[in-house]
Amino acid sequence: MPSIKVACLGDSITQGTDSYNWLADLQQQFNPTFEFYNCGINGELAYNNLLRIQQVIDIEPDYVVILVGTNDVLATLSKGNTNLYLEIANLPRVPDMAWYIENLDQMITTLRQETNARIALSSLPVLGEDLEDNANVIVNRYNEKIQRLVKKYNLHYLPLNEEITEYLKVHPVENPAIYRPFGWWLKANIHFRTRVLKQDWDEYVGVHGLQVTTDTIHLNSVSGKMMADLVAAFIKAV
Structure with a gap:
């Protein structure tokens, strides 16, 4: 009997090398009936996902x-971030929210035209763990636009941000961490702790006092398992 195919598009939060690998959880839970295709690539924006949408179509996903x-948001938070993403993501223009929604809309439209897949669209996770910080104010604006696309195309909605937000409200801390740029030193530290010392994400998070992120950007096991549970519920709802 052929496997049921689930293609997961995104960036490093989906790829799972710098973030908790929630796809691995799903593959273990649904193996061997379902086959999960990891179509996430570190550092990508919606524009880059759109450029390789044919790869997803070729999978013939269910x-x-x-x-x-997340990178679309990060690219707007400072001039330095903008210049960085223009270079590393090979962008044809300065990114903004309108362009993000345009690219996301085209991705959805193409998938609806070229596949018979059921499509789920997730809200973006928090940036930093201070819900009042400007980075999360901006994330919420993007998520409002995402919800409009969900309604426009009658898609399944994955409320990842909402679940993370509720968790942080239930587990408040005195000085929640704000978003900070993801520098090379922090990435090297994560790789050393998780790949050399074989620490899990929770051990790493404990070092920095973070609750739902590893570095104020990427998911740890708490938020990563939320994502896995949301996708599992989406699949089981059919």
């Missing part, structure tokens, strides 16, 4: 999960 946009 389900598509889209979690992309």
Whole structure:
């Protein structure tokens, strides 16, 4: 009997090398009936996902999960970030929210035209763990636009941000961490602790006092398992 195919589009939060690998959880839970295709690539924006949408179409997926946009937000938070993403993501223009929604809309439209897949669209996770910080104010604006696309195309919605937000409200800390740029030193530290010392994400998070992120950007096991549970519920709802 052929496997049921689930293609998951996105960035590093989906790829799972710098973030908790929630796809691995799903593959273990649904193996061997379902086959999960990891179509996430570190550092990508919605524009880059759109450029390689044919790869997803060629899979002939039964389900598509889209979690992309964190880098789109990051690219707008400072001039330095903008210049960085223009270079590393090979962007044809300065990114903004309108362009993000345009690219995401085209991704959805193309998938609806070229596949028979059921499509789920996720809200973007928090940036930093201070819900009042400007980075999360901006994330919420993007998520409002995402919800409009969900309604426009009658898609399944994965409320990842909402679940993370509720968790942080239930587990408040005195000085929640704000978003900080993801520098090379922090990435090297994560790789050393998780790949050399074989620490799990929770051990790493404990070093920095973070609750739902590893570095104020990427998911740890708490938030990563939330994503896995949301996708599992989406699949089981059919």
